[in-house]
Amino acid sequence: MIRTERNVMTQIQKAGLTRRSLLRTSALAAVGTLAAPSILRAQSSEIVIGCAGSHTAWMEQIVVPHMKEAIGADILFEGTKSSVNLEKMASNKDAPYLSVVQMDDPVMIQAVEADLLTPITPDAVPNMTDLRADAVHMDGMWCNYVQPWAGVAYNTDYAEGVPSWEALWAPENAGQVIIPSLQNTEGMWTMFVAAMLGSGKPFSEAQYEVDAAFAKLEELKPNLLSVYTTMSQAFNLLEQGEISMLAGNFSSYTLPRKAEGVPVDLAAPKEGIFAMPSGICLVKGGPNPELAQAYVNEMLGETMQAAIADFASSVPANTTVKAGAVIPDGVPIYSPDWAFVAENRRAWIERFDKLMAL
Template structure:
């Protein structure tokens, strides 16, 4: 079969047009180099305001790039990382430590070092995890929220929750909630006489002590806003394990609530940041982590988040309790035992 190929005729005008096109193609690399780099950061939806008004503008100006923030829940961020593991589009993710453990176990995190992230040298103890798989940039803390009208002097000790005067006035979180482990661990410390750092492994003592609290329990919540409705109306007097970033804004808005840090201390509910393994722009990702740990950024975000800084050189906001003894939790042990603890909770803590 004879093949017929089309014939092409050229002329000076067509040749020059083609030459111009070729020149344009050859010039494209310089155009591409001039394009702004774009990085996607995942985080909590509740963090969007301070991330987009404080961190992103400073970062973009400093590093000549563009940052897109995707706000959602930590477990949703984990799902994104898992589903896109072969071709990640997220460069950095900010999540709670319990979810960080799952992400690291799945091999989704790229560890950072002090040479990559110099501000790691300024971090407090217990804020660098698994050899740099992730670090904490903030420490929202959890203690006891109380109704100021009912308890004008606050709550001096976690043991006060067991006082007969608190009958039917105490609210605690379900163990299905992350913060549900804090009353359990403190109960273990009170029952055993051990420091919480040791008592968190004595779960039998914790459950025994919590069962003794049942006459004082008004309800066990799974949604914190519901618990605060009870607290603000005065039906409840105290919420064990209440989060600073939830309590303090309500106080600032005029609700009759306060946040007590009892003599035994408060629990850290640390906010972590990690680099996604194989994610785009690793150099920008490392810079993002380093900037989040810097005194310049932390001094601006601790106030809006009602949190403690993790950089040693940054002071806690003036309107937060000072010199808080923050109790570190072994989240890996929690992850390993959580299901069995929840089953026991369902059996023993029904009210």
């Protein structure tokens, strides 16, 4: 668990938020407090948020100080994989300590099936009415708040680009590739690409060709340095030039590092890229439910949507916001059948771990 306390206004200004936008948001929060004084007066101001470890930078620099200023919340966040967040919710179902969880869509489906979530409603979270229709799932059980795109990260000192996913399999790249485990949601992209390349079918059909996917993945083993479950460690090897390509990485991680001068970039191979689902949900029975709803409302609102989308090079879900990542032109963007993934993921992980052991 990470507890973060910073100079609020300094960090907000670094994140590109204006005093005017903060005052507007704070005024709205004040109205909400007057209407429902239990939010800040009768309950603790602390809420615990489960999120991805790769989100640490913008959670610390943008979200934590904004939530303190806008709704008076002291945010504690736990950064880990979506599957671990799901385990935490399930193991603490009778006495939840997480109030909000930010995790990937396929794991959200499992959380709904396990009765771990409470619906997000426009009455409690009015900003959800500004979201794209495809960003609200299962009658509000969760919403997508930003959507990075995923391709192939590469070291620009060793490559000029990655025009095709086939490059991962090219003999000249032996020992120069790392891919994610299927325990990580981004690991699914390499599996789906393997299905497309192995079956020769379009993505809409190939995503169901599981045997073809695993056969093609086996052919990739000579080119692998390793398979990761902790993305930051693998990305460090890419930055240092120990590998040339990192499969399935996403805009919200690679492009900010590129902007900082690190010799990396994100390729959009000609076969297509993937929409990386980033969802937010309310934990059923979680502490401080009114404050949790206020947090979600802020995350879906104009100020946070613009700040996060710009910082993380992601596409905002709020239709009133014009910010964030530019999706590469002329490249197909795929989103898989997440219900099919959720139904089969455990078996795929076991099969993958046995096949890809190095």
